Amino acid sequence: MGKDVKGRRDFIGMALGGFTALGGIGALYAMKRSWDPLPSVKAAGFTTVDLSAAEENVLSVEKWRGKPIFVLKKSADMKKDPRDVVVGSDHFHVSIGLCTHLGCIPAYKPTDHKFLCACHGGEFDASGHEIFGPPPSPLEIPPFKIDGTTLVLGEAGPEYKKMLDAGLTV
């Protein structure tokens, strides 16, 4: 085989290989993007909760972005906490109701003022601090804004930003 024949064959091979590699990288990006959450999923994001009807020491569970949201109005004998959402003189514990271990929903025990996670035995107090078991961090606080006696979930108000800056949630 002549030298230039080999050279030309190699060139054709390399040209195809080069374009295939480029196309392959493009395809990988397209594949990654196809697995991304859809814009409609991302946009469906705000829930409002009326706090005026809440009863003391009774957990109500709202739904935001498919996740359960704990809203617990604290009674006088329950400890106040910098993580509380304060509306007038009322203190509320508001958090995403998914255990920070692996995401089960802890159950609220009103007599002990504790959340118990059945999956691996984790426990949280009524302010969402982890007090026992594998959960590594407190229950997360969803982005919220206080608007009179309603709570808007999904929008970051000044109270939420303060908690975030103070490292009280992630």
Place this chain on the structure above:
Amino acid sequence: MAKFEKANSIGEWLDQRLAIETLKKVMNTEYWIPKNINFLWAMGMVLAATFGILVVSGIFLLMYYKPDTALAFDSVNYTTMTEVGYGWLWRHIHGVGASLVFLVIYIHMFTGIYYGSYKRGRELIWLSGMGLFVAFSAEAFSGYMLPWGQMSYWAGMVITNLFSGGSLEAYGLVEWIRGDYVPADAFLTRFFMLHVFLLPLVIIGLIVLHFGTLRIPHVNNQDGEEFDYAEAAELYKAGKVKESKVIPFSPVFLSKDVFVMGVYFILFFYLVFYHFEFAMDPVNFDPADGLKTPAHIYPEWYFLWSYEILRPFSKDLGLVLFAISQVIFFMLPFLDRSPNVAPASRRGLFKYWFWILLIDVIVLTFMGKLPPTDALFANIGLVAAVLFFVLWIALPFITKSEKKL
């Protein structure tokens, strides 16, 4: 065109065009299998047959399944189970098959470990086998999502959360895998795609590779004996069938496989018709509800041992150990430093290593099923989990000091 003679039979006609005679020799009549093996060597073909049954029953389940979070639960539990003629049969076969395939995989793996069938030329058999184990695990998990019951949803939630990597807090990755903040429609449809197409394709490819890796080293035997296959084959072909150490895979050896398969399928169909409930978690007969966790979440029995490794530790340590336990079996051919290919009973300390590992995995499995609240069982689980890692760390040392046989 190449020159073709007139063929005198269909077989000859095919042979001229496809060389089926050569193929038959390589894969059947001159694929030599040692005589000195027992029923445990039939587990591979039992697995292949079970996979076939899973494919067939899956095809019929697919006919009425609807991959949509609003429709999936009823399409399985109502349409397939009560309306479709014999729909229940496919479902029970599929459920029982998915459970038993893991039982047989574990037997097959521990047989390989016991007889040292993963080294001295058989490393690739082991590695492709572990590839199959991982692919089957993913296949079982993705299939478990499809009925969209409570266990589907919450298992999906917990398992995808593992990818947040603990303190790495890679929630972006978790949401990317799910296609949503929580397991929802996008999650169900992509796991449907994985379960019915991509993973079965990968499994078929891996089975072909697994069989390919067996062809040159041949299967091991009960004594780990190395012998000259060419010589043994000559003896057999010369009619000295008694003196030869080998028999051809087909039709001679296959008949033994078929016998074991017969016994296995009697058990299989007994379970399908009379005891299918063990493979059907009652909690999964409640539709998925993102606002209510079932009282106690546990995986199917075949994942319990690794689940139990996750549980007794803090989140980060648990995740790291869990990740290691998922891949450590891949390392077996390289962590075993002994040159001996022999049954564990003749290998000194390795004998104890083998039996302790087997019992430890069984103990972990039982503890994984119990609720996390009982202190005694939680401690047994912790000890068993620590022991699991102690064993793997000890392996290179005890095999290094093993006497050469």
